[in-house]
Amino acid sequence: MSKQKSAVSLFKEKLERIEEISALLEDQEIDLEKAILLYEEGMKLSQECIVVLKDAELKITELKNSFKSN
Amino acid sequence: MQLPQYKSVSKLTLEIKATLEMNFKQETVVGEVSNFVAHSSGHWYFTLKDATAAIACTMWRGNNQRVSFTPRNGMQIIVTGDISVYPPRGNYQLDVQVMKNVGVGDLQIAFELLKEKLNKEGLFDQAKKRPIPNAPGKVGVVTSPTGAAWQDIISVAKRRFPLVELVLAPARVQGEGAAESIAGAIDELNKFDDIEVLIVGRGGGSLEDLWAFNEEVTARAIARSKIPVVSAVGHEIDFSISDFVADLRAATPTAAMELVTPDGNKVFAFLDDKIEQLDSAISNNLQAKKDIVNRFITSPVVATPINLIKISAQKLDLAVTMFDNNMANYIKDLKNRLNSALLHLKANDHKRIMRKGFVFVTQNNKLVKVSTDLDTKQLFDLNFIDAKISIEGKNE
Incomplete structure (x- = not known):
């Protein structure tokens, strides 16, 4: 069966990274250049997530089992 | 003129009504109660059935007030009453006047026996309940492809979290071979290694309609599923055997789908929240950097340069003293040179004029x-x- 990551798990990975980034940014000791890079990454991921969820189309697979073929 | 050879619907119905009502009076019938409804008007409506047939029954309030028990689905009862026909709907029913309880119906007994057996085997153990993923990538569904349950599941998924993927293993959910069909579909979905949760169920119905979910074949298939199972048999009050075996029970297919998908609106809210957090984190970070600079700029020494001078006042004093001394010496020297020049000038002044010819x-x-x-x-x-x-x- 497919080993490909599902849309949901990719989505969840992005959400986790966003959480991680916002935690990292809370640390004021972080240097400015790094902070800006993280901020940009976090914003990009957030926008991606919003677009992905808004535009998602439900994927449905129907198995052709014995009942169906009846 | 000859009238055409037909009757109105009303006339035929009235003839049927007269025939039935005349010939089926004070019938005493035994059967199992199902679809029992005690209406708010006080009247009772139910179906009396056995293995191969069913008849609609009503028991008016005035009659049912004399019954010492409240019938429950699955109960075996003996009733006495008259057949009556209701012309507006063209159906017939038994108007029950007397009701007696003859014990628990076969289905109910079968249910209790199986429940006890599986419980003893530990199939209902709370410790065996597996956690249900809150945002699975793929959800396997076992239900009828033509039933309302499947449509409900699709619409919940679309509304809440369309990123999810649904895999339907179609199953017969009532009638002959339904339990085997459900069990087969559960087994089939277990061949996928990326399906994270199963929803097994159907929409609401009578005890008989839902019976497949009370059968051992179905219960065993749920128990052996490697994928966690949410049972979703559409009935609010009673539990089915499937409910006891499943890892989680949902009252309806809609509720089941809601349990396994996050609320998209909450996800959007979460993202908004994070964006706000990122914004405030970056501006706090910038502010912290500004503060460092400000602390330097506003530090006493940098802020008021006079302090710099004060700090080295002694140095300055020394420098000034040195300057004064040097200047004094310089001026003194200059004065000396000036005096001697003047003296020299005094001595030689008249000769300069005499050279020009003056006497x-x-x-x-x-x-x-x-x-x-x-x-x-x-x-x-x-x-x-x-x-x-x-x-x-x-x-x-």
């Missing part, structure tokens, strides 16, 4: 500045640059 007159070694001071009868001197010539006075 001055002296008499008795005194400078004669104006003609009236000269005594022309006596000797006087003309002083040239190179020599002195004495002139004899005129003796007149």
Whole structure:
């Protein structure tokens, strides 16, 4: 069966990274250049997530089992 | 004129009504109660059935008030009543006047026996319940492809979290072979290794309609599923055997789908929240950097340069003293040089003029500045640059 990551798990990975980034940014000791890079990454991921969820189309697979073929 | 050979619907119905009602009076029937409804008006509506047939029954309030028990689905009862036909709907029913309880129905007994057996085997153990993923990538669904349950599941998924993927294993959910069909579909979905949760169920119905979910075949298939199962048999009050075996019970297919998908609106809210957090984190970070600079700028030394001077006042004093001393010496030197120059100038002033051809007159070694001071009868001197010539006075 497919080993490909599902849309949901990719989505969840992005959400986790966003959480991680916002935690990292809370640390004021972080240097400015790094902070800006993280901020940009976090914003990009957030926008991606919003677009992905808004535009998602439900994927449905129907198995052709014995009942169906009846 | 000959009338055409047909009857109105009403006339036929009235004839049927007359025939049935005349011929089926005070019938005493035994059967199992199902679809029992105690209406708010006080009347009872139910179906009396056995393995192969069913008949609609009503028991009006005035009659049912004399019954000492409240019928429940699955109960075996004996009733006495008349058949009546209801013309507006063209159906017939048994108007029950007397009801007696003859014990629990077969289905109910089967249910209790199986429940007890599986419970003893530990199939209902709470410890065996697996956690249900809250945002699975793929959800397997076992239900009828033509049932309302499947449509409900699709619409919940679309509304809440369309990123999810649904895999339907179609199953017969009532009638002959339904339990086997459900079990087969559960097994089939277990061949996928990326399906994270199963929803097994159907929409609401009578006890008979839902019976497949009370059968051992179904229960065993749920129990052996490697994928966690949410049971979703559409009935709010009673539990099915499937509910006890499943990892989680949902009252309806809609509720089941809601349990396994996050609320998209909450996800959007979460993202908004994070964006806000990122914004405030970055501005706090910038502010922290600004603060460092400000602390430096506003530090006492940097803020008021005079303090810098104060701090090295002693140095400055020293420098000034040194400057003063040097200047004094310089001026002193200058004065000396000026004095000597003046002296020199005094000594040599008249000679500079005499070189240009001027001659001055002296008499008795005194400078004669104006003609009236000269005594022309006596000797006087003309002083040239190179020599002195004495002139004899005129003796007149």
